[in-house]
Structure formats: C-alpha cells, structure tokens
Amino acid sequence: MTASRRLLPWLLLTPALLIFAGLTLYPLGRTLALSLFATDYGFENAKFVGLENFQELWDSRFFRQAVTNTVVFTVVATVLEVAAGLGLALLLNRAFPGRTLVMTLLLAPFVLSTMVVTAIWRAWFHFDLGFLNNLLRAVGIPGVPWLFDPNLALWSIVLVDLWQTAPFAFLIIFAGLRLIPQDVYEAARVDGAGPWRRFRDMTLPLLAPYLFVAALLRSVDSFKLFDKVYAMTGGGPGQATETVSMFVYRQGFRFFDIGLASAAAVVMIVVAGLLAVVYAASLLKGAGR
Amino acid sequence: MRTIGKALGAVLMLAGLSLPAAAQDRLVIAGRDAGFAPALAKMVELYQAKNPNVKIERLELGGGPLYERLAVGAREKTAATDVAMLDDIWAPEFMARGWLTDLGTVGGLPGEFVKSAMDVSRHDGKLYAAPFVGNIAMFAYRKDLLAKHGFERPKTWSDVVKAAQVIQDKEQGVSGLVFRGIKGNPIVTSFLPVLWAHGGDVVSADGKAVLDTPAAEKALTQFLSFKALAPKGVETYNATELRDAIQQGRAAIAVEMWSSWAGTLDGSASKVANQVEVVASPGEVKGPAPMLGAWLLAIPADSPNKARAADFIRFVTSPENQKLIALETGNPPTLTALFNDKDLVAKYRWYPAQLEALNVAQARPRISQWARVETILGDYLQLALIGQLQPKQALTEANAQIARALSR
Amino acid sequence: MIRIVAAFGLCALSLIPLLWMVATSLKPPAEYVSTSIALWPQDPTLAHYRVLLDSGMWRLGLNSVVVALGTVALSLLAGLPAAYALARFELPRRFDIVFLGFVLVIKLAPPIALAIPLYQVLRALGLLDTHLGLILANQILALPFAIWMLLGFVRDVPYSFEEAAMLDGAGFVKRLLQIVVPLLMPGLVATAVFVAIMSWNEFLFALLFIQTPSKFTLPAFIATLINEDETLWGRLSAMGLIASLPVLLAVGLVRRGLTREVSVDQH
Incomplete structure (x- = not known):
C-alpha cells in the first residue's frame, strides 16, 4: 500500500510529464543547442560558432528594431488595455437592467479568432475603401494611412489589440472589484470622502493586485505578438511593425537561418522566464495574504 | 470519463483517417493568388471535368507565403504538394537542392x-520545370499625356523623371x-531595371555581393526620387494598386508593367x-535589359502522385x-508560336514585341540564395x-547582409 | 442613467466591427467596394455563403472541430490526473513547485520560440501534416492552462469526501471517478470550453504544421484569404462569421466560468 501510494502521484503525472518532455523540454534543449551553431537545418552539416549568433542579433538593425517595436507595443497596449478594463469594470460595477447582456456582448471580441479579427480590421484600415476612412471622409476629414504610414502602423495594431483584449483586462479587474467589501466604502462615506477620494484612496489600492495581474497577463500576451502582424502588415512598412516573434519566424521558416532564429528564440524564452518569476512572486504574495 | 475516452477514440480515428493516403488519386496544387489564380482555377476546372475521379485541391497564396510553404x-x-508553381528566381535553389522531379522521368x-523561360527550368542538362506564364517586365506610359506635354517615349530613366515631373x-x-x-x-523587382540601367548589379557573375558601388548609389538615389512623383501610399503598392492607378x-x-497585368x-x-503604350524598359548609362519573370510548374521530389502531376502539367x-x-485571364503564354x-x-x-523581349530577356541572378x-x-x-536610411547607408548595410547570406 | 447609456453605448461601439462583418457577408461586391458608410446591405445576397458551401469549405470547419475535440480530450486526460497529483500528494523535493514553475514558463513562452524544434519532433513522429500532430502541438498551449485551471478546482473539492469513501473501502480509481470527477464537472466543462476556444482560434501551429489544403483549420484558411492583392471582403466575412459563431455561442455559456478562470489565476 505505501509503495503504491508513493508511486501513485508519479503515475498520475506521467502523461503530462511525457507530453512536456517531448514537446517542450526536448525542443527547449534543442533550441538552446542550435543557437550555438550556424545551420540551415539540424545538426547535420552544422558549424559550431559559439555565441556568434547572439553577437549577430545584437548587431542586427532588424532585431533591435523588432525588440524596440515589441517593447513599445507591449507597454502601450498593456497600459491602454488595463485602463480600458478598469473603466469598464467601474462602469459595470453597479447593477442595472441589462448588465448581464452587456457583459456577455462586451466579451465577444475577446473570444474571436485573431485571424477573424485581423480580417475585419484589415478591411477597415483599407486606405481607399476601408470603413474607417469612409467614415472620416463622410465628415470631411481626409483618410488616414492606417497601415502604411510607418509612424502610425504600430499604433493601428495597438488599436486592434485594444479592441480585442480590453474585455480580458475588464474580466480580471471586475472580479477584483466584486471582492472589495462594501462596508469599507460605508465607513469612508461617513468620514465625508467624495467619490474621487474614495476611488483614489480605497478602490485603487485594493484593486492594485488585480490591476497588476491584468497588466502582467496582457504584457505576456503582447510580448508574443505574431498573428496580427503576420496577416495585417507582414512587419512593414519598412520594419515599423516587425516583432521579435516575426523575426524568429522569418529567420526560421523563410531564411532557414536556424542558428540565428534559435538564438532569438532563446532570448524570448529568457524574457518569458523572467516574466514567469515576476508572476510567480505575485502569486505567492497573493497566497500569503 | 468514459465519454471522454470514447470521444478521444473517435478523434484519433478521425485524425488517423486524415493521414496521407498514398493510393488515392489526388492532386494538390500550390499556386499564386491575385492575377495568376484564375488561370490555374480555369485549368483545374477543365481538368477535373475530363478526370472526374481525381481529387484536386488548390491552394492560393501570395508570393512570400507560397515560397515559405x-x-x-x-x-x-x-509529400503535401504535387504541383508547385515557382517563380523563376526560386528555381535555382529548388533544382540545386534536389527538391524537384526530373520531368524526363515522368x-x-x-x-x-x-x-529564356526554358533556360531557367533546366539544371545540369535536365528539365525540372515547365514554363507556365511568360512574364516579362515592360514599361508603360500614357502616350496621350506625354504627347500633350511634348514628350516622346522616354529613352532613359532621367527622361522618365523629367516627363513625370511636368505631368505631376x-x-x-x-x-x-x-x-x-x-x-x-x-x-x-521595381528597382532592378533602374539598377541595371545604371550599370549596377546585386550579385556579380562570380557570386559576390556588389551593391556598394557608386553606380548602385546613383541608381537608388534616382529610384528614391520617384517617390515624390508617385501617388500617396506607394510604399504599400503591389500589382493591383499599380494596375488600378494606371487604368x-x-x-x-x-x-514596371508586367505583361500579365497588361491584359486588361x-x-x-x-x-x-x-x-497606354507598353514597351521595353528605359536604359540610362546602359541600354535596357528586359527582366524575365517567368512562373514555372514543377513536381516536388516528394510528391506521391508524380504521374498524375506530370499529366496535369502537360495539360496546362x-x-x-x-x-x-491568355485569352481568358491575360496571363501570357510560354509557347513560342502563340x-x-x-x-x-x-x-x-x-505580343510580337514581347516575344522579342523574351528571347533576349535577362534572368535575375541565378543563385540558390x-x-x-x-x-x-x-x-x-x-x-x-520611407526615409529611415540614406541611400548609401542602405546599400552598404544591405551589401554586408547579402555577403553574409551568400557565404552560408 | 448616464451609466446605463454609457454601458450600452460602449457595448454597441465594440460590436460595430462584428456587425460590419455580418453585413458585409451579405453584401454584393459592388456595395462593399465603395466609399459608402452604410452598414446594412441594400440588396442582401447569400452568394458568398453559396460559394463557400459549393467549394466544400465547410469541411475545414470539420477539421477545426476534430482538432478542438482532440486537443480538449488530450489536455483533460493528461491535465486532470496531473492536477490531482499536485493538489493531493506531498511530492519530494518540492517537485510540485518546480513542475508548476516550468508549466508557468511554458504558458508564458512565445509558441514561435519552440516551433522550429517542434517541427523536427513532429517529423520524427511521422505526424507532420496530420491533425493528430496539431493536437499534440496544441498541448503546449492547452496543457499548462488545463493544469493551472484544474488545480484550483481540485483544491476546492473537500478531501473529507474522499476520506469518507476511503473508509467505505473504495479504491483510488473508484474514488476518482465516482466522487472527484462528478464534483469537478463544472470545472471540467469550463476548462474544456476554454481549451476548445483556444484550439479553435489557434493559428501559428496550424500554419506551420498543416500543409495539405484540405486539412487546414479555419484560421489557417482565413489567413490565405487575407491576401495582399484582393478585397474579397464578402467571402472573407462569410468565412469569418462561420468561424466565429461557435465561440460566440460558447461565450454565452461560459461567461461565469471566465470570471472563474480569473480567480484561479489569482490563487
């Protein structure tokens, strides 16, 4: 009994461990190893180059641009989405007729396939015939080059991301808002605190952990940005919307510069690991409370 | 739990059913989208009517995604593709790496x-592809507008700039x-005729990167001067936008005016x-060298249905x-007589002028990279x-990157 | 009152793109290739749906269903036992922490970073260009999610129920199937729906690992329709709507569960 009792958890973990070993642990190791070689495929005919691929990344204008774009996108999109989510959560915090319906409908963009989202917005952004420019022209404003002005393209993608994922930030923040006990406010009201002070001194601090989690999860997701860019701009115009994921994709599946692509992938995984540490720390802190 | 098990079983069965069935008479055709799509679509329709038992699948992709796939x-x-549509510039890589089937064996x-289209389909004396679309880069201008402002057919790119400026x-x-x-x-592709006319090139005959030359810089500076004369948003213009702007x-x-766009x-x-007059490209310090842009049909070496694929290619x-x-879709033929x-x-x-151009056409560098x-x-x-790099800097950096790509 | 108007207004605003898609799927090309801002079609047509139906594109929906079901089944079959083990057993050397940390990294890592070696794994298994291969690859996204989510649900099932059954002499398997699984049902369903949505919408792996056009999932097919040169918005919208209906229905079903996921992420 005791022996089988000791074995049982491992037996239960086996399927998951097998899947992770084959589909993540082994690929991770292989990526790490390949990042040290110059190769267009696997290890056959590969030449060991040490850290040359990383040096190359460091020197590459395109990689640096991809990193800059990814960071800018992540920060801006996250801030906007959390702000929008907070606004929505505050708006829907008090019950009113039709609130359930509104909440369900608001979630719709979030569950759509990114490809469907991209299809819609690519059509909307069309310079000559797009819905957005048609609207602008109808009120006498000249059309905006949403996707082909290099200074604007990334912001257009931020707009799409905001539309699609603000509902997600809303969900998290709303959950947090529901957990704030109402008597806290009662006390504050008795003390004569106005709505702004109640928001600033009570709601915001109590919500802070939820805002943080929302921001963290959104930034993790933004950091991976691939689908939208792939189908909306292909990284252009110029390098204006190139992201690190796109960079890895192009090096790996178009140029077959597997070594360089793996090096960039390693950089991404390290960043993901750091984010995981931050996330885990926040979870542990939450558990300790 | 039992229902989940059943569901899994059913799923595995379905997934198993969708494994490649080698015995099936199937034809998977991967080709281009846009103006090329109707040509293949028409051929599939006719071929299917003649061969009702073949299961034909056709994939339409843009140039970049098609190459990647x-x-x-x-x-x-x-073993997922039986007939592949290839740009002639991809052919050297596909042939040298042994990715295509020798058509002689099927x-x-x-x-x-x-x-010229046949030349790009051959490697080591063997034929690996069938010329499918006899595209060539031409140049087009509005003879009425140029005549109105006192211009004749531009002989050089400098003439082009002058005429364009006045009309603009x-x-x-x-x-x-x-x-x-x-x-x-x-x-x-837009830039190459200008580069060649200035006597520059991307890769030399012995396979070296040669973009960091004064000639290339002159060519790029001139090419960049086109932007001010072009419609707003030209940075995102592709074939459709260009054709619409002219039409x-x-x-x-x-x-540039590719003959497959000129059909309408x-x-x-x-x-x-x-x-609209469609003629050979202007020159500059050198005479024009018309650029070949043929599209080929080939059979990937791993295709499980080579005989069927070859039959389809001969049909097309x-x-x-x-x-x-040619008549229905405007894609120019590759058979000389037509x-x-x-x-x-x-x-x-x-068309007669195009044949002459095709016979002396210059293929883009025939390197596998x-x-x-x-x-x-x-x-x-x-x-x-888009103004983020100066011409000289862009060429120097591009040249270094290209040299690296050629060395690998 | 202002609150209600604002809520409904924002809601409407966020739905316009969806409304546009529905309307465009019913418009003849001349109506959407124009500068009109009319949302609703003047001359509605089902032509785009007919084209999709005639060309057998509905079969691609079947592919997406197969892949989603397979992804759900596998992630639950592997995820539930793992979550149970982590919740109920003392594992040596803080293995649970290490394991969960690793799961977290995988959950946060960009899929593209694993794609290149994964390609070679799937090829070695002979699973490239098969739905089974895609189902396996999808586990990278689905399994970490399933484990994290189910972990919270299992912890919520009081152990005393199981202890009571143990006193009655019920074996482990019986306990799991007769007590834990029924109590977990809402959690299992919620997890299944999320994994299904995730798989239904997954794009990168479908793009990379499926080659034969007839095996494409819907997002991979839609990507081939969003090409550079064309504005076939009618057909694209019809396809987009077909691809979206199942998830839009699902969101109505699991809105509660969505909030639940969030609280799982909190603990």
Whole structure:
C-alpha cells in the first residue's frame, strides 16, 4: 500500500510529464543547442560558432528594431488595455437592467479568432475603401494611412489589440472589484470622502493586485505578438511593425537561418522566464495574504 | 470519463483517417493568388471535368507565403504538394537542392517554349520545370499625356523623371508615375531595371555581393526620387494598386508593367483604353535589359502522385490551354508560336514585341540564395524609401547582409 | 442613467466591427467596394455563403472541430490526473513547485520560440501534416492552462469526501471517478470550453504544421484569404462569421466560468 501510494502521484503525472518532455523540454534543449551553431537545418552539416549568433542579433538593425517595436507595443497596449478594463469594470460595477447582456456582448471580441479579427480590421484600415476612412471622409476629414504610414502602423495594431483584449483586462479587474467589501466604502462615506477620494484612496489600492495581474497577463500576451502582424502588415512598412516573434519566424521558416532564429528564440524564452518569476512572486504574495 | 475516452477514440480515428493516403488519386496544387489564380482555377476546372475521379485541391497564396510553404514542405519532405508553381528566381535553389522531379522521368514535356523561360527550368542538362506564364517586365506610359506635354517615349530613366515631373505639376489628379513600393519581392523587382540601367548589379557573375558601388548609389538615389512623383501610399503598392492607378488614369507612367497585368489595359474596366503604350524598359548609362519573370510548374521530389502531376502539367502547357489562359485571364503564354497567334495578337497588340523581349530577356541572378538576398534588399530598399536610411547607408548595410547570406 | 447609456453605448461601439462583418457577408461586391458608410446591405445576397458551401469549405470547419475535440480530450486526460497529483500528494523535493514553475514558463513562452524544434519532433513522429500532430502541438498551449485551471478546482473539492469513501473501502480509481470527477464537472466543462476556444482560434501551429489544403483549420484558411492583392471582403466575412459563431455561442455559456478562470489565476 505505501509503495503504491508513493508511486501513485508519479503515475498520475506521467502523461503530462511525457507530453512536456517531448514537446517542450526536448525542443527547449534543442533550441538552446542550435543557437550555438550556424545551420540551415539540424545538426547535420552544422558549424559550431559559439555565441556568434547572439553577437549577430545584437548587431542586427532588424532585431533591435523588432525588440524596440515589441517593447513599445507591449507597454502601450498593456497600459491602454488595463485602463480600458478598469473603466469598464467601474462602469459595470453597479447593477442595472441589462448588465448581464452587456457583459456577455462586451466579451465577444475577446473570444474571436485573431485571424477573424485581423480580417475585419484589415478591411477597415483599407486606405481607399476601408470603413474607417469612409467614415472620416463622410465628415470631411481626409483618410488616414492606417497601415502604411510607418509612424502610425504600430499604433493601428495597438488599436486592434485594444479592441480585442480590453474585455480580458475588464474580466480580471471586475472580479477584483466584486471582492472589495462594501462596508469599507460605508465607513469612508461617513468620514465625508467624495467619490474621487474614495476611488483614489480605497478602490485603487485594493484593486492594485488585480490591476497588476491584468497588466502582467496582457504584457505576456503582447510580448508574443505574431498573428496580427503576420496577416495585417507582414512587419512593414519598412520594419515599423516587425516583432521579435516575426523575426524568429522569418529567420526560421523563410531564411532557414536556424542558428540565428534559435538564438532569438532563446532570448524570448529568457524574457518569458523572467516574466514567469515576476508572476510567480505575485502569486505567492497573493497566497500569503 | 468514459465519454471522454470514447470521444478521444473517435478523434484519433478521425485524425488517423486524415493521414496521407498514398493510393488515392489526388492532386494538390500550390499556386499564386491575385492575377495568376484564375488561370490555374480555369485549368483545374477543365481538368477535373475530363478526370472526374481525381481529387484536386488548390491552394492560393501570395508570393512570400507560397515560397515559405514550398520550401518548408520540400525540406521536411511532407509529400503535401504535387504541383508547385515557382517563380523563376526560386528555381535555382529548388533544382540545386534536389527538391524537384526530373520531368524526363515522368514522360517529358512536349512543345517549343520560349528559350529564356526554358533556360531557367533546366539544371545540369535536365528539365525540372515547365514554363507556365511568360512574364516579362515592360514599361508603360500614357502616350496621350506625354504627347500633350511634348514628350516622346522616354529613352532613359532621367527622361522618365523629367516627363513625370511636368505631368505631376500640370495635370490635376494625375501622378507622374507609379511603381510597386511594398517591401519584399515587389520593391526589388521595381528597382532592378533602374539598377541595371545604371550599370549596377546585386550579385556579380562570380557570386559576390556588389551593391556598394557608386553606380548602385546613383541608381537608388534616382529610384528614391520617384517617390515624390508617385501617388500617396506607394510604399504599400503591389500589382493591383499599380494596375488600378494606371487604368483609372491616376498615374501617367508605370515604372514596371508586367505583361500579365497588361491584359486588361484595353478592357472595359479601363478608362485609358488604347492610350497606354507598353514597351521595353528605359536604359540610362546602359541600354535596357528586359527582366524575365517567368512562373514555372514543377513536381516536388516528394510528391506521391508524380504521374498524375506530370499529366496535369502537360495539360496546362498544351497549345490550346495556353491560348485559352491568355485569352481568358491575360496571363501570357510560354509557347513560342502563340506570340504570333492571330487571335492573341488581336487582343494583346504588344505580343510580337514581347516575344522579342523574351528571347533576349535577362534572368535575375541565378543563385540558390536569391530568395534570401531579395528579402534583404527589399527590406533595405524600403527603409530607404520611407526615409529611415540614406541611400548609401542602405546599400552598404544591405551589401554586408547579402555577403553574409551568400557565404552560408 | 448616464451609466446605463454609457454601458450600452460602449457595448454597441465594440460590436460595430462584428456587425460590419455580418453585413458585409451579405453584401454584393459592388456595395462593399465603395466609399459608402452604410452598414446594412441594400440588396442582401447569400452568394458568398453559396460559394463557400459549393467549394466544400465547410469541411475545414470539420477539421477545426476534430482538432478542438482532440486537443480538449488530450489536455483533460493528461491535465486532470496531473492536477490531482499536485493538489493531493506531498511530492519530494518540492517537485510540485518546480513542475508548476516550468508549466508557468511554458504558458508564458512565445509558441514561435519552440516551433522550429517542434517541427523536427513532429517529423520524427511521422505526424507532420496530420491533425493528430496539431493536437499534440496544441498541448503546449492547452496543457499548462488545463493544469493551472484544474488545480484550483481540485483544491476546492473537500478531501473529507474522499476520506469518507476511503473508509467505505473504495479504491483510488473508484474514488476518482465516482466522487472527484462528478464534483469537478463544472470545472471540467469550463476548462474544456476554454481549451476548445483556444484550439479553435489557434493559428501559428496550424500554419506551420498543416500543409495539405484540405486539412487546414479555419484560421489557417482565413489567413490565405487575407491576401495582399484582393478585397474579397464578402467571402472573407462569410468565412469569418462561420468561424466565429461557435465561440460566440460558447461565450454565452461560459461567461461565469471566465470570471472563474480569473480567480484561479489569482490563487
């Protein structure tokens, strides 16, 4: 009994461990190893180059641009989405007729396939015939080059991301808002605190952990940005919307510069690991409370 | 739990059923989208009618995605494609790496094809592909507008700039010229005739990167001066936008006009019927060298249905079907005789001239890394076009990257 | 009152793109290739749906269903036992922490970073260009999610129920199937729906690992329709709507569960 009792958890973990070993642990190791070689495929005919691929990344204008774009996108999109989510959560915090319906409908963009989202917005952004420019022209404003002005393209993608994922930030923040006990406010009201002070001194601090989690999860997701860019701009115009994921994709599946692509992938995984540490720390802190 | 198990079983069965069935008479065709799609669609329709038992699947992709899919499939031997449509610039890589089937082993290819298109389909004396679309880069201008402002057919790119400037200034709502500015293959293809006319090149005959020359810098500086004469947003222009700009009379000169786009110039949708002259590209310090842009059909080496694929390719390249494609979709043929065909010349007045151009056409560098070289050059050209890099810096950096790509 | 108007207004604003898609799927090309801002079609047509139906594109929906079901089944079959083990057993050397940390990294890592070697794994298994291969690859996204989510649900099932059954002499398997699984049902369903949505919408792996056109999932097919040169918005919208209906229905079903996921992420 005791022996089988000791074995049982491992037996239960086996399927998951097998899947992770084959589909993540082994690929991770292989990526790490390949990042040290110059190769267009696997290890056959590969030449060991040490850290040359990383040096190359460091020197590459395109990689640096991809990193800059990814960071800018992540920060801006996250801030906007959390702000929008907070606004929505505050708006829907008090019950009113039709609130359930509104909440369900608001979630719709979030569950759509990114490809469907991209299809819609690519059509909307069309310079000559797009819905957005048609609207602008109808009120006498000249059309905006949403996707082909290099200074604007990334912001257009931020707009799409905001539309699609603000509902997600809303969900998290709303959950947090529901957990704030109402008597806290009662006390504050008795003390004569106005709505702004109640928001600033009570709601915001109590919500802070939820805002943080929302921001963290959104930034993790933004950091991976691939689908939208792939189908909306292909990284252009110029390098204006190139992201690190796109960079890895192009090096790996178009140029077959597997070594360089793996090096960039390693950089991404390290960043993901750091984010995981931050996330885990926040979870542990939450558990300790 | 039991239901989940059942569901899993059913799923595994379904997934198993969808494993590649080698015995099936199947034909998977991966080809281009846009203007090329109707040609293949028409051929599939006719071939299916004649061979109702074949299961035909057709995939339509843009140039970049098509290359990625074919190259990945060939490397990984996925056996997922039976007929592949290849840009002639990809052919050296596919042939040298042994990714294509020698057509001689599957019944050969009858017919007399245009020589330059045949040359790019051969490797080590063997024929690996069938010329499918006899595209060549031409140059187009509005003869009415140029004549109105006292210009003749531009002989050099400097003439082009002069004429375009005057028209841009004097004609309301008409841009001086238009070109494809979107990054990747299109901007490179737009730029190459200008580069060659200035005596520059991307890769030398002995396979070295040679973009960091004064000639190339002059060519790029001139090419960048086109932007001010082109419609707003030219950075994202591809074939459709260019053709629309010319057909709707919004631009006077097309820096490049591929014959497969020219098919509708005199059509009912065109506002400029019979006013657009399609001729060979201008020169500059050198005479013009028309650029070949043939599209080929080939059978990937890992195709499980080679005989069927070869049969389809012979069907598509037969004289009657090549003629049908040209008449109905405007994609130019590759069979020599068709360029002097009565019906075709009646519809496309420039065909005899095109045959001459095709016979002396210059293929883009025949190196197996061209796909990568082109992407690098395309990226830097666009950075220069949107003003983020000076011409000299763009060329120097592109040259270094290309040299690295060639060395690997 | 202002609150209600604002809520409904924002809601409407966020739905316009969806409304546009529905309307465009019913418009003849001349109506959407124009500068009109009319949302609703003047001359509605089902032509785009007919084209999709005739060309057998509905079969691609079947592919997406197969892949989604397979992804759900596998992630639950592997995820539930793992979550149970982590919740109920003391594992040596803080293995649970290490394991969960690793799961977290995988959950946060960009899929593209694993794609290149994964390609070679799938090829070695002979699973490239098969739905089974895609189902396996999808586990990278689905399994970490399933484990994290189910972990919270299992912890919520009081152990005393199981202890009571143990006193009655019920074996482990019986306990799991007769007590834990029924109590977990809402959690299992919620997890299944999320994994299904995730798989239904997954794009990168479908793009990379499926080659034969007839095996494409819906997002991979839609990507081939969003090409550079064309504005076939009618067909694209029809396809987009077909691809979206199942998830839009699902969101109505699991809105509660969505909030639940969030609280799982909190603990």
